[in-house]
Amino acid sequence: MSHDNSPKSGHEAILALNEPWKNNSNQIWMASTICLQRNIDKFNFPKKLDVERKKQIVSLVGREHLLLDSLNKPQLLKADELNFLDREYLVEHFLAMTSFHQMGVGEGFIIDASGEFLTIFNLSDHLAFMKVFAHDEIEKEWNKLVKIETSIGKKFSYCSSQRFGFLTSDFSKCGTALTVASYLQLPALIHTEKIDEILETDSDESILVTGIQGNPTEVIGDILVIQNNYTLGISEENIFSSVRAFSLRLATQEKALRASFLKVPNPDMMDKVSRAYAVLRHSYNIEAVEALNAISLIKLGVEMGWIEGVNIEALNRLFFHLQKSPFALSIQCKNLSRRNFP
Numbered sequence: 001m002s003h004d005n006s007p008k009s010g011h012e013a014i015l016a017l018n019e020p021w022k023n024n025s026n027q028i029w030m031a032s033t034i035c036l037q038r039n040i041d042k043f044n045f046p047k048k049l050d051v052e053r054k055k056q057i058v059s060l061v062g063r064e065h066l067l068l069d070s071l072n073k074p075q076l077l078k079a080d081e082l083n084f085l086d087r088e089y090l091v092e093h094f095l096a097m098t099s100f101h102q103m104g105v106g107e108g109f110i111i112d113a114s115g116e117f118l119t120i121f122n123l124s125d126h127l128a129f130m131k132v133f134a135h136d137e138i139e140k141e142w143n144k145l146v147k148i149e150t151s152i153g154k155k156f157s158y159c160s161s162q163r164f165g166f167l168t169s170d171f172s173k174c175g176t177a178l179t180v181a182s183y184l185q186l187p188a189l190i191h192t193e194k195i196d197e198i199l200e201t202d203s204d205e206s207i208l209v210t211g212i213q214g215n216p217t218e219v220i221g222d223i224l225v226i227q228n229n230y231t232l233g234i235s236e237e238n239i240f241s242s243v244r245a246f247s248l249r250l251a252t253q254e255k256a257l258r259a260s261f262l263k264v265p266n267p268d269m270m271d272k273v274s275r276a277y278a279v280l281r282h283s284y285n286i287e288a289v290e291a292l293n294a295i296s297l298i299k300l301g302v303e304m305g306w307i308e309g310v311n312i313e314a315l316n317r318l319f320f321h322l323q324k325s326p327f328a329l330s331i332q333c334k335n336l337s338r339r340n341f342p
Contacts, residue, residue, distance in 0.1 A: 026134070172231070188254055
């Protein structure tokens with residue numbers, strides 16, 4: 001049997017990406033991301049760099065990526081050759097907090113077939129190495145990312161300072177230039193309004209809590225993103241430790257509240273889940289945000305035994321597929337059925 005190993009077009013390569021969350025059955029910890037920002041010595045930062053020099057970076061550094069054994073069929077994509085939907089797909093797939101929509105000539109990406117690795121060229125910094133994954137082996141993924149970053153760093157010296165560490169276009173991101181984020185789905189805490197009290201009581205200035213689109217006041221799909229607030233004057237180990245510890249505390253309190261629902265049924269939560277069921281089961285036309293909010297409550301209802309006909313794994317896939325595949329929602333929701341509440 002012959003295999004087609006020829007390079008795909010940018011659009012085809014993006015659609016062919018594997019999905020890190022394909023078999024994810026985690027009810028709370030949806031995904032994690034790690035991002036390392038780097039700039040190449042002797043070059044101005046991207047905002048002060050002319051197009052030809054940007055192209056040079058994409059060509060030279062992109063070529064080195066394609067030679068790495070640690071990447072799975074890496075492919076270089078030039079931003080100006082991708083359409084709006086392709087860039088939107090990349091933003092959603094890699095849970096990127098920054099939009100790629102305005103990227104153009106002299107900017108681009110390296111992706112590999114695993115669907116977990118992305119390098120962004122010339123957005124705010126020359127390079128942003130990124131990993132997205134839906135399991136809890138964060139040290140393993142960190143080691144993979146460092147291996148790639150180190151390999152590229154052997155070919156191209158990174159901008160650094162003995163005092164300020166790695167230099168970035170945003171001074172507040174210097175030092176380790178590392179951002180670690182956990183994506184937690186916390187419907188019980190959010191809909192009982194206990195989350196505000198917890199975040200106020202358990203506040204940590206080293207931690208930033210936002211919604212999935214980076215807005216701290218807009219929570220979509222009951223997802224809170226827990227990430228480090230500082231990169232300067234703190235080690236990578238401390239960043240990982242603080243993000244993990246804060247995330248675990250929230251996840252533990254979410255689990256405890258869910259357990260209390262099983263012992264003493266909560267009429268308000270039952271009503272919210274029942275309404276979410278009705279929205280997904282019977283709507284003819286629905287906005288993406290409304291659907292994401294409803295899916296979160298349906299997941300809670302499945303765990304509580306109030307909803308049947310679908311499993312958590314399928315709902316997690318649906319959550320990430322929603323904007324990519326508008327037909328996925330209607331197909332999956334045909335299987336939903338509501339049990340009699342206790």
